Amino acid sequence: MKILLVEDDQPLARGLASSLEAAGVLVEIAEDGRTADFLVSTERYDAVILDLGLPDGNGVQWLSGWREQGIELPVLILTARERWSDKAAGFSAGADDYVTKPFETAEILFRLRALVRRAHGHAHPVIRVGDISLDTHSAQVTRAGMPVSLTAQEFRLLSHLMHAAPRVVSRAELTEHVYDGDAEPDSNVIDVQVSRLRRKLGSHSIETLRGQGYRMISDSEAR
Template sequence: MRLLLVEDEQELASQLCKRLQDEGFVVDHAADGPSGLHFATDYPIDLAIVDLGLPGFSGLELIQRLRADGSRLPVLILTARQAWQDRVAGLEAGADDYLGKPFRMEELLARVNALLRRVGGWAHPVLEAGPIALDTRSQTVSLAGKALDLTAYEYRLLAYLMHRPDEVVSKLELTEHLYPDDADRDSNVIEVFIRRLRQKLDPDNSLHPIETLRGRGYSFRLGTPHRS
């Protein structure tokens, strides 16, 4: 998953970027409103974390501009402002959630994961489809209750597909959302990860959880996923 952090406090931004990257996210950082709008508009972002007090123009205006352009990008507000009116204004501008400063990193991660699940229609931290279960809290995957040994990139790829069940996801989209811009992006590696995932998720070749659509991409299609 690819996150955008729009935060002008450099020390806090560095800490957040590192922790989010440690949790497996690709993170883009902007330090002002105009740069944040550029990233949110022109980059393949899955979720934005936006501070309200930004130079250039405020986080509130950034959100308003995104929504005016029809963007449905999930937005989590960070704010040191204590007045409830400021938080209400952020939500009414189109933000999906807010978190007051100071905060614990665990709560930020929980809110980020909850918003990402909501986009895919999942209500529970464990995404279940047939015998396959992906726990977004522990970042583990099991098959019929037995833990699977996945690499970090295999987990990220599966999580991205499972957050978008029945959607067609191209190789280009997967590379953009799984790798930072300065990474060596070899789209053929995606095929290797897909093959490995199929071997681990479907050793008997009976489930067929990941479908290949020639010339279009891949889709996670294992019956009707359980979203409760």
Template structure:
């Protein structure tokens, strides 16, 4: 899963990025309104954390532009403004949730997890498909009840496939949702990653649809 953090406070941005990375997410960052607006409009994200008090363009204006342009990515507003009027403005502009500073990092992560699950049509933090279980709260995958040791990339791809159960996922979509913008993705990196997952999860777990992509075959 891939998230965008748009936050002008460098320390808060750093802490959020570190926490989200530890929780298993690929993370892109923007420190100003213009960069945030551009990234949110041109890149594919599973969720966005958006500060309201940004330089150049304020967060509400960015959010309104995204929604006007048909961008439906779940957005969590993160701001020091905690009055009910600011919350209402943010929600009416198209925000999906709202957290005021100061905040607990665990709450932000939990709310992002919930937004992504809701967007994928998944109600619970624990998703079970056949012998596989995905626990998004622990950022872990289990097979037949036993934990599977995974790299962050392996976890992100497994989580994405399980959240999109039944859908054929193209290589392009995979690279857009599990790698951050700075990752140099060569032509066969997805195939290598898929093969590693088949060894860990079972050879028949992920099916290749020639010319289309991959689908979880459970």
């Protein structure tokens, strides 16, 4: 999961980003609405955490502009404003969730996972493809009911593929959302990780579509 955190309180932003990154979330920080506006228009994120009191305008105004542009990624408002009128304005502008400060980082993480999961059409916290299950709350993976041990990077890769299933996911999308742009386009890092996942989950669990990318497939599709 890759998110954009729009927050001008830098100590708070760095602390929250650090906690989310420890849980396997990739985080980019924008200190103002103008920077956030540029980033959501040019980069791909799974969700946005948006403060309302930004130095260059109300976060609601920026959010409203994104929705008018057709930018539909999930947005969680995180603010100290507790009045019902502020909450109503946020949801009316297109917010998907609203949390007031102070907050528990674990709650933010749970809400983010739920927003991203639902954005991909998954209502249940456990995502299943064939006999492979991924619990988005506990970050546990099983195959035919047996636990599967994955590295943090393998889990991020599998999570993105399972959220997207049965859609084909390009290498560029995986590089941005799983590796935070660290993998060079000609690197074989994704191929290596996919190969390791196949050894742990079954040789036919992930299909490679040459020139297009990868997708999760069920046992029935593999036959």
